[in-house]
Amino acid sequence: MSHTTEFMALFGMDLARLPNVTIDSALTVPAVACAVAFLSRTMATLPLHAHRDTKDGPVRLTGKTAVSIHEAPNNLMGAAKFWQYFWQQVFTGGRGLAWIERNGPHIEAMWLMDPRKTRIKRTGFSLTYKFDNKEYPAADVIDIPFMLRADQVSHYGPITLAAKAIQLALAMNDYGSTFFAGGGVPPLSLEGPLPEGAPALQRSFEDIKRAIDEARKSGKPIVPMPPGHKLTPIGIDPEKGQMTGARLFQVQEFARIWQLPPTFLHDLSKGTFANVEQQDLHLVKHLVGQWARLAEDELNLKLFGRSKSGRYVEFNLDGLMRGDFKSRIEGIARAIQTAQMTPNEGRLLENRPRHANPAADELLVQGATVVLGQQPVAGVGHNGGPALDDGEKNDDKA
Incomplete structure (x- = not known):
């Protein structure tokens, strides 16, 4: 060494x-x-x-x-x-x-x-x-x-x-x-005339170590050095x-x-x-x-x-x-509205119980969504059946 x-x-x-x-x-x-x-x-x-x-x-x-x-x-x-x-x-x-x-x-x-x-x-x-x-x-x-x-x-x-x-x-x-x-x-670096030979140099190291150890034990900031020597932090x-x-x-x-x-x-x-x-x-x-x-x-x-x-x-x-609550709900709602998942599948993602209504297991899509260039046919309902007028709706409720 x-x-x-x-x-x-x-x-x-x-x-x-x-x-x-x-x-x-x-x-x-x-x-x-x-x-x-x-x-x-x-x-x-x-x-x-x-x-x-x-x-x-x-x-x-x-x-x-x-x-x-x-x-x-x-x-x-x-x-x-x-x-x-x-x-x-x-x-x-x-x-x-x-x-x-x-x-x-x-x-x-x-x-x-x-x-x-x-x-x-x-x-x-x-x-x-x-x-x-x-x-x-x-x-x-x-x-x-x-x-x-x-x-x-x-x-x-x-x-x-x-x-x-x-x-x-x-x-x-x-x-x-x-x-x-x-x-x-x-x-530290020891500066000054160093003794010749390995044994003398070893004794110098030991003297310096004892001086530093004594300073640590005493808590004093002063370390005695041999005449003509000084320690410099390196x-x-x-x-x-x-x-x-x-x-x-x-x-x-x-x-x-x-x-x-x-x-x-x-x-x-x-x-x-x-x-x-x-x-x-x-x-x-x-x-x-x-x-x-x-x-x-x-x-x-x-x-x-x-x-x-x-x-x-x-x-x-x-x-x-999953993200935050608002982002999750908006994402699930968008998936349901575009027929990518059913309402019950969306509820399952949030660990909610299935809804008993059979419609909750159907794929849904917004009624206003149509093929580009086509217009909704008058008198035809969302599912292809005849559209109900206001009177028929009232009779159905009655």
Whole structure:
């Protein structure tokens, strides 16, 4: 270790050694914990439903299969808790795994597997997963990797990919805490005639260290120096000891690794009213929507097989784009008026009960809407029948 490195180490800056990065240590970095928590909770709380195609359109599945997918995958966990753990593994170590328990064509339950304790073996075009001393075929294991390696078996994890950036963030945290715990003393340069030889120079360092330590303990701002010597700060002053600019850049680095808009890591340094709103759309279109599609593909293949028999699962991303109450109601009203949905379908979007009137299940369109160039025919009603005059309307009421 050089004299410069040794001298810097006196003040908590060990340049020769950076902190070891593990999942646990990485999560002590606030921006990393924020990215993992936000993404895993967002994916876990997305509505996920199973459907079957019919001649009248898709209908939701019922029974144990639907319960396992949407309500409670097993007797120990509800769906939100189950999927949050699953996605936490994807966004930390880089892989989520779950075993499907079957009873014939029905899904009895789904059980989480610890990716760190699972061994994946490839033989030709077959994969097996060994967990808890049991082997499971790939057809019964839900497997979503963050990014596959070239061998199509092992994977990259975001924390591994971001290891250097996380090391730097951990080192900054350690240095900042040591810096202020030591009274905010910055790196110093000793000026003056230095003794010859390594042993004499080492004794000088030790004398200076003792002098600084005594000043810290006594709380006095004076540090005695040998005659003809002086200490000059060469690093940052206490006001800048938290390295705000560098730490802010680290937040932006982590946003790149997890592909999150910086707003969702609570970085509003470049946020405006307009671009923050656009980042909401970016999140759904270019991140959550992509992970939802990957999950749908894996779930449909593993739950129902390649043929699927008309069954499939689908995430509902509408909840992430609901907007404020006024915008939602205006959008639903517009969809009903243009025959894109029935009134009951609109009520269902707002979790309101169905209306008993059969007309609430009909597609409606405003009567004034006609083909361009045509005029409404006199005496013909909206449904093609004869129009009622005022007298007929009064008789009908009577």
